[in-house]
Amino acid sequence: MNNDINSDVKEYIKNNNIFIDTGDSFDVWLSVGVNGITSFGKPNAIANIKKEKHIDSIQYGGEVMYEATYTFDSKGRRNTTNIKHKKTKKAIFFGDSILFGEGLNDNKTFPYYYQYFNPEYKPYNYGFPGHGPGQMLLQIQSDEFKKEFKDTEGEVFFVFRDDAIKNITGKVFWKNGYPKFKKVDNKLTHIGFFDDTPYDDIYLPSEFTDEDYSLTVDVFSEIKSELKKISSTLNFTVIILPLTFSNFKIHRLLNEANINVCNLFHVDTESYLGDATRFLDGAPTKFMNKFLNQRMYYYKTNNIDTEPIISFDEINTLDDVYKKIKTHSFLMSPMNDFPRDDAGVVIEMILNQYNGSVEVDYEELISLSEEFFNKKKKALYFLNENKNGELNELFKELDSFLYDMFKKEYIEFKKIYEPSEYIIDE
Numbered sequence: 001m002n003n004d005i006n007s008d009v010k011e012y013i014k015n016n017n018i019f020i021d022t023g024d025s026f027d028v029w030l031s032v033g034v035n036g037i038t039s040f041g042k043p044n045a046i047a048n049i050k051k052e053k054h055i056d057s058i059q060y061g062g063e064v065m066y067e068a069t070y071t072f073d074s075k076g077r078r079n080t081t082n083i084k085h086k087k088t089k090k091a092i093f094f095g096d097s098i099l100f101g102e103g104l105n106d107n108k109t110f111p112y113y114y115q116y117f118n119p120e121y122k123p124y125n126y127g128f129p130g131h132g133p134g135q136m137l138l139q140i141q142s143d144e145f146k147k148e149f150k151d152t153e154g155e156v157f158f159v160f161r162d163d164a165i166k167n168i169t170g171k172v173f174w175k176n177g178y179p180k181f182k183k184v185d186n187k188l189t190h191i192g193f194f195d196d197t198p199y200d201d202i203y204l205p206s207e208f209t210d211e212d213y214s215l216t217v218d219v220f221s222e223i224k225s226e227l228k229k230i231s232s233t234l235n236f237t238v239i240i241l242p243l244t245f246s247n248f249k250i251h252r253l254l255n256e257a258n259i260n261v262c263n264l265f266h267v268d269t270e271s272y273l274g275d276a277t278r279f280l281d282g283a284p285t286k287f288m289n290k291f292l293n294q295r296m297y298y299y300k301t302n303n304i305d306t307e308p309i310i311s312f313d314e315i316n317t318l319d320d321v322y323k324k325i326k327t328h329s330f331l332m333s334p335m336n337d338f339p340r341d342d343a344g345v346v347i348e349m350i351l352n353q354y355n356g357s358v359e360v361d362y363e364e365l366i367s368l369s370e371e372f373f374n375k376k377k378k379a380l381y382f383l384n385e386n387k388n389g390e391l392n393e394l395f396k397e398l399d400s401f402l403y404d405m406f407k408k409e410y411i412e413f414k415k416i417y418e419p420s421e422y423i424i425d426e
Contacts, residue, residue, distance in 0.1 A: 023050035038177030041076035066103035095159035099127030108286035132167025206348035
């Protein structure tokens with residue numbers, strides 16, 4: 001492992017991700033001890049939220065990121081605005097702040113837009129900032145959950161990003177009171193809760209261990225088993241979000257455990273939505289939530305497989321390192337600014353699989369990554385301007401595999417969208 005690479009990425013993140021909450025404090029909408037979970041929503045609470053980027057951040061210092069109102073039901077779950085329709089099934093969601101809908105009103109969250117495309121489902125939002133698979137397992141094991149959803153027909157989702165693995169292993173600074181699990185005599189066991197011992201480092205996906213992945217999958221397997229005890233007609237799926245770098249390994253492991261996966265890693269929301277994709281802290285906007293749910297609906301109705309298209313297999317030569325970096329960098333979402341931190345994570349994950357003896361230059365690899373990141377942006381420009389000759393010329397330098405990927409994501413899938421639905425209106 002190249003510690004210089006990880007250190008560079010961590011330093012950039014620390015100096016850019018500095019935020020200030022200036023709306024209602026957690027005291028207004030946070031309760032403790034719900035079903036053994038340290039933090040959850042306060043029943044029937046209403047909170048007005050505002051968040052800003054600190055003036056000293058590297059990018060966009062001092063800008064307001066969002067203002068929103070959160071409301072909660074009588075059990076402390078985030079409310080989801082109801083779309084009038086005959087509700088014959090239930091859709092139960094778990095996850096962290098992204099699923100919860102940080103920065104969004106009740107009618108702009110991920111569960112709301114699932115209901116938008118699947119109006120026969122009544123959605124339930126169990127998401128909460130900082131939560132992971134451990135909190136989900138405790139919730140579904142509670143008598144309250146079992147009683148409410150006994151013999152229910154529907155879908156249960158965990159919306160997954162890299163933080164899920166960090167949470168289950170206690171590698172986050174907010175871990176105090178979070179459930180701790182361990183395999184004991186080949187059985188997953190809840191052995192208590194993490195204490196308040198500081199974990200003040202940034203745990204990157206390039207540092208995840210085999211044990212981290214294994215424990216995460218064990219928890220999901222237990223979740224699936226518990227859900228089937230509650231109702232044989234509740235289907236469980238892990239939804240993997242874009243920019244989730246652990247997807248290349250966790251998807252395969254979940255498949256091996258017979259857990260359904262909808263992998264959205266390569267869905268390029270930025271090319272459709274631009275700066276309206278995410279708030280400045282990385283949280284999805286309403287446009288991204290709607291976009292991802294429409295893609296999920298399309299995958300489901302057309303039975304499209306979402307298996308990872310490229311992997312981090314063993315690499316033996318420096319040429320293969322370069323090839324992997326070119327490929328992964330070209331497939332990155334074309335943000336306005338080159339995401340040096342994301343590129344650093346990808347490069348380190350590639351180097352973790354490199355068995356060669358030739359030393360590499362980190363800045364050279366970053367430059368190579370940026371070059372192919374920009375080639376993707378150039379390809380999109382040629383496509384949007386109908387400059388087919390220039391587009392074909394550009395792809396002569398690239399693998400045919402990349403052209404196939406480009407064609408599928410930016411030509412074939414683009415046909416399913418009505419641009420007027422994504423007009424940026426706020």
